[in-house]
Amino acid sequence: xxxxxxxxxxxxxxxxxxxxxxxxxxxxxxxxxxxxxxxxxxxxxxxxxxxxxxxxxxxxxxxxxxxxxxxxxxxxxxxxxxxxxxxxxxxxxxxxxxxxxxxxxxxxxxxxxxxxxxxxxxxxxxxxxxxxxxxxxxxxxxxxxxxxxxxxxxxxxxxxxxxxxxxxxxxxxxxxxxxxxxxxxxxxxxxxxxxxxxxxxxxxxxxxxxxxxxxxxxxxxxxxxxxxxxxxxxxxxxxxxxxxxxxxxxxxxxxxxxxxxxxxxxxxxxxxxxxxxxxxxxxxxxxxxxxxx
Amino acid sequence: xxxxxxxxxxxxxxxxxxxxxxxxxxxxxxxxxxxxxxxxxxxxxxxxxxxxxxxxxxxxxxxxxxxxxxxxxxxxxxxxxxxxxxxxxxxxxxxxxxxxxxxxxxxxxxxxxxxxxxxxxxxxxxxxxxxxxxxxxxxxxxxxxxxxxxxxxxxxxxxxx
Numbered sequence: 001x002x003x004x005x006x007x008x009x010x011x012x013x014x015x016x017x018x019x020x021x022x023x024x025x026x027x028x029x030x031x032x033x034x035x036x037x038x039x040x041x042x043x044x045x046x047x048x049x050x051x052x053x054x055x056x057x058x059x060x061x062x063x064x065x066x067x068x069x070x071x072x073x074x075x076x077x078x079x080x081x082x083x084x085x086x087x088x089x090x091x092x093x094x095x096x097x098x099x100x101x102x103x104x105x106x107x108x109x110x111x112x113x114x115x116x117x118x119x120x121x122x123x124x125x126x127x128x129x130x131x132x133x134x135x136x137x138x139x140x141x142x143x144x145x146x147x148x149x150x151x152x153x154x155x156x157x158x159x160x161x162x163x164x165x166x167x168x169x170x171x172x173x174x175x176x177x178x179x180x181x182x183x184x185x186x187x188x189x190x191x192x193x194x195x196x197x198x199x200x201x202x203x204x205x206x207x208x209x210x211x212x213x214x215x216x217x218x219x220x221x222x223x224x225x226x227x228x229x230x231x232x233x234x235x236x237x238x239x240x241x242x243x244x245x246x247x248x249x250x251x252x253x254x255x256x257x258x259x260x261x262x263x264x265x266x267x268x269x270x271x272x273x274x275x276x277x278x279x280x281x282x283x284x285x286x287x288x289x290x291x292x293x
Numbered sequence: 294x295x296x297x298x299x300x301x302x303x304x305x306x307x308x309x310x311x312x313x314x315x316x317x318x319x320x321x322x323x324x325x326x327x328x329x330x331x332x333x334x335x336x337x338x339x340x341x342x343x344x345x346x347x348x349x350x351x352x353x354x355x356x357x358x359x360x361x362x363x364x365x366x367x368x369x370x371x372x373x374x375x376x377x378x379x380x381x382x383x384x385x386x387x388x389x390x391x392x393x394x395x396x397x398x399x400x401x402x403x404x405x406x407x408x409x410x411x412x413x414x415x416x417x418x419x420x421x422x423x424x425x426x427x428x429x430x431x432x433x434x435x436x437x438x439x440x441x442x443x444x445x446x447x448x449x450x451x452x453x454x
Contacts, residue, residue: 008315038357039338103427105352
């Protein structure tokens, strides 16, 4: 189908974009790369009266590293993240995850801010932001708000961003020397939305997993941190303790059913991913089977 | 305004000025306004890849790009790539290997394949599959397409000194 009719405004500055959003409120949608918004509009899932196009605001583009923090402008495209030496060096999890987002033609237009504001529970970047303990920076008429990613996502396509605010950047702590990460997802076709995915950032030292932020996507209405991994921290992981953690994960998750998979299949795939994750982070291939002999 | 807006862009090297409704996507602009019907419209939500074109040298989905967003851009369609001879060898390899049957996906497939070949002179089959993963073909089963892209890469490498 085609999108229904709308009025179009090309924002000339961040301030102008916010003025337009304040004026039109819920009747307006922000257009960044359009790779989530345009499908939704073409399918008539969304029919905004106003489109505020921020695509020309070059001040929202770019990646910088300062004092152990990485700042990524909202209009930075997936293709830019993939090519960035800063992202590869300081946020390797993000680089690896981005390769799984859709296909080259989509990555050439889709933006990090757009993906986060859209908040599809099956998409990679929201979960990565939670795993990486990112701060989402939004701006409105009253000024800036810095929202922890852990509090930003509130449901299917829902966030704490108000209709009169613009997501302008995200900020991440740079990976440290002991940082280790894992990214894995199951999808029918490379680049499709994941049936289940896991993104994890941790710190590994001689004693094992010192810290682990493991976040699932595609299993809930928002990125879901796994609580079951707590039993694996600062302790010698054995096949039996991993099997127990996976059992606990199964009880903790209540994944939805859709045409791709039922809840039981998603729960099973989530356990497979967590076993792969722990096995990779500890560099112990024997744990990859999830504690089963 | 829901009224038409002026846009100015280059399409296949020619300057184009037009008045378009905001809701008009780039695929429909190319097809309906410019009669460049080589750009195909399949799913209209970014899944099938039939509408792939190049904007400022990079491949994009023209069904997910508004024509007003292409204001000031350099757009290249399958007609441009074909007429310039840029992909003559790739087209030949597709024909020889029967890498198309109904041909609906072929323009998008050719543009996506050329995009890979420009970035990677010696792609393996997995890389070819990954780069074309956003382009559906319902006839060939993909094997022949991957063969044709692989062969074109080989021929281009051999042609280079």
